[in-house]
Amino acid sequence: MAVVAEHLVEERVVLLVAAVDAAADLALVVRRVLGLRHRLDLGEHLGSRAATRGKAAGDGESVGVGVQAHDGSLSFRWRPSGGPHTARRGEQTHLGTLDRATPFRMTRVDIHALVRRVPGWEQQHIDLAPLHGGITNTNFVATVDGQRAVVRVPGERTELLGIDRANEAEAAIRAAQLGIGPAVLGKLPDIGTLITALVPGRHLEPTPFTGRLPEVVELLRTFHDSGPLQGGFPIHRVVEWHARDASSYGVVPPTSYGRLHQQSRRIEAAFAAAPLPTVPCHNDLLPGNLLFEHDGDRVWLLDFEYAGMNDRFFDLGNLSVNCGLDTAGDQQLLRLYFGEVTPSRWARLQLMKMMSEFREGMWAVVQQAISTLDTDFVSYADERLGNCERLAARPQFEQWLVDAAAPAL
Structure with missing residues (x-):
């Protein structure tokens, strides 16, 4: 356009x-x-x-x-572009009036002024450079007195994606204290800006990633065992909230939502038969949120926007599906985390892989309503929700529900 x-x-x-x-x-x-x-x-x-x-x-x-x-x-x-319009699923033109309009574009001068609000940086010389790769935020690398930091400026209406900036800051500080996340150098809670140390490392493709799975699992266990966080990320409610928020912004959830929501309720009931305590979870374990040192065993956990109390199996399923683990990889994941694979653990992992895809697809449905990015979130939602339906259609699904109802710890 x-x-x-x-x-x-x-x-x-x-x-x-x-x-x-x-x-x-x-x-x-x-x-x-x-x-x-x-x-x-x-x-x-x-x-x-x-x-x-x-x-x-x-x-x-x-x-x-x-x-x-x-x-x-x-x-x-x-003026139409000429030719028939292919409607995106469920979108409507009547979107509803909301808050007062405020500018969402920020110039380099704005970012400089923002960074100078960090205590101790008011009089420092600051060099800014863009850091590419963000989806929901605009990111910069700030060099201040020889120290390099990541400055993230939140995107618009990211709270509708399940992001709570106070929860994010708490989780990021927790991870830094545990030595598994970058140091938090400053935060401006009134606008949700978080400034963290820029740590060296590289992202891995799925094949070499599996070779570093022991370090990744140890990192997750450290975070999971670190004690309660204030915020929650109840996955079965999150998909419902995404459907609600997308609808309120004029995007009707796809027809697959109803079918998958029913399966989500069945999964929730199966887990409730032998409930586990919730633990601090990252909830967004994409390969890009794991950074591996070039020469060393250290792994950094990045980007805590969606962090909160959740079922530990969601993190494990989220990691598996996002990083492309196969059957052998899933078995290795469970052995590293628990010591052995049991029918209940296997079932819960597979069912939470489904919930991970369900949530990712519904996240993209909300993005269709609020994002200003030139990204095809319709196709992305279709892909992830389609994968979720394929997982739910597997012949083992019903047995997974039975097995998941047994104790997993």
Whole structure:
């Protein structure tokens, strides 16, 4: 999508937009151009066309869209890109008015000012460089008096993804104290910024990763055994919250959600038959969140945005599915963590691999509603939810539910 013209007419912003597939996409463009952080309330009229997505305007037809923001009415003209529109699942043009708009773009000058608020850095010379790879945040490397630190500026509405910045800070400080996470050098809780030491290391592909599995498991056990955290990440509620929040922002969950939610309830009931205490979990064990020293055995655990009290088997399943462990890898994982593989442990691991994919898919559904990134979260959600359904359709699933109801420790 591209904005081809922008001008002010009688104190009303008018945008001419090309290559926009639907009105909800238009709202995304408007927010990007105007720097709005809140959702826009699209009026329920699109010229002569219906207001729901999936009914595209005719070739070359211009469509008017009324948008109500907190500070007045904005009017737009939407011109379809030509050709039929392929609707994304469940998206609607009427999104609901929310908070007051605030700018979400930050310049380098803004970041400098932000970093200078860290105690002890007020008068220091600060060099900033972008650190690429973030999805929900904008990251920078700050060099201050020879020390290199990672400065993360939160993205917009990340709380809807299950992120609580206070919980994140507590978990990051805990990991640093345990020697498994980078040192926390500063935090600005009013805006959710966390500043941590930049630690050296590299990420591993799945094959060499399995060779370092003993160190990874030891790291997880250390975190799991470290005592309660204030925040929680109850996985069966998290997927429900994602469905609720996506719906409130105009994206109806895919039809697979209902089927998978029923399976989630069955998994929850099976685990409840022989409950385990919740433990501090990372809850986002992607390969990119594990950093391995170049010359040494040390492994760093990074990015505690989703950390909170949860079932330890979710971390294990999350690690397995995200890092591509096969059957032998799963067996090795359980032996390293527990000492031996039992039917209950095996079943719980497999069922939590399913819950990991369910949660990841629903996370992407929420991203469809709130993200300003040029990322195909629809395809990503379809992929992860599809994998979840394949796991649930395996012939062993029913036996896993039976086995999971037995004690695992």
